[in-house]
Amino acid sequence: MNDLGQVTDEAVAERVPVAGAAEWRSRAIRVLSVLVAIGTWQFLTAGHIRMWVRFDMLPTITQIAAAFRHQLGTDTYWLDLGQSLVRILTGFALAAVLGVASGVALGRSRWAADILGPITELARPIPAIAIVPVAILLFPSDESGIVFITFLAAYFPIMVSTRHAVRALPTLWEDSVRTLGGNRWDVLVRVVLPGSLPGVFGGLSVGIGVAWICVVSAEMISGRLGVGYRTWQAYTIVDYPDVFVGIITIGLLGYGTSAAVEFVGRRVTRWLPRAQEAPK
Known part of the structure; x- marks a missing residue:
């Protein structure tokens, strides 16, 4: 019984760091996606890009x-x-x-x-x-x-x-x-x-x-x-x-x-x- 409890505690301890790392990775990806969108907007508008959409008209x-x-x-x-x-x-x-x-x-x-x-x-x-x-x-x-x-x-x-x-x-x-x-x-x-x-x-x-x-x-x-x-x-x-x-x-x-x-x-x-x- 003690061995089983020890194994369970070890499994939970292993899962906690993995879950924490996944959460931080998810947050980093979300922040990065917003930064990429902002950077893309700045590049298109500052460069006066005009394709089928007129980014040169936008601030x-x-x-x-x-x-x-x-x-x-x-x-x-x-x-x-x-x-x-x-x-x-x-x-x-x-x-x-x-x-x-x-x-x-x-x-x-x-x-x-x-x-x-x-x-x-x-x-x-x-x-x-x-x-x-x-x-x-x-x-x-x-x-x-x-x-x-x-x-x-x-x-x-x-x-x-x-x-x-x-x-x-x-x-x-x-x-x-x-x-x-x-x-x-x-x-x-x-x-x-x-x-x-x-x-x-x-x-x-x-x-x-x-x-x-x-x-x-x-x-x-x-x-x-x-x-x-x-x-x-x-x-x-x-x-x-x-x-x-x-x-x-x-x-x-x-x-x-x-x-x-x-x-x-x-x-x-x-x-x-x-x-x-x-x-x-």
Whole structure:
């Protein structure tokens, strides 16, 4: 028995350095891929390369970096960033609450599926950005309209993912709770909500990405503040370095919010078994 335990400990000790080396190698490759992309962009734009794509019309990395450094020192940049974050977080929070609630209802209740199902399926294929004219007419302020567009963009991925996750739950789990004397509330709290969490957070991750696309588009069309509005304004005055400052800012904001959603999802579902990628 002692020999077996010693062999097991030695095997674990051998695997830990291998896993650590693989993790560092993966990080190095990711950083290198970004550096190669940046270097390639600088080479193509600084060299005025014109093939089937006109890189000579685009700003260089050094020009973008100078514009970014200038924007970071202005109050307008931070005001736009804060305004976009308020819009995205407000719309996404509303979509998360209503999307999960309606997804559970559609997955569990035949009445909800019969009443709300046809409406949601008819509205779901319509791009949220196509509702901008309706939002302008419907809401008294541009701010409310942009938040509504953001909510609408995030709502459907969250609702659909939650509905599918609820419907995919094994009936054996519910039968077990009812056999032990549980009621419908117990089934909801102990089976439906915990069991559907992976699907819910999958929908939240997709929803936050779609919401960023639509909030930026809405800001370009009808906004007076925000990263999207400022990016479009820079384009209209032919300030291409500031256009890319806006694009990079949107990418960083989207990455940060998506990473936050995935981090919360991993924490909430930490009781689930995780698949480990084998080191190569």
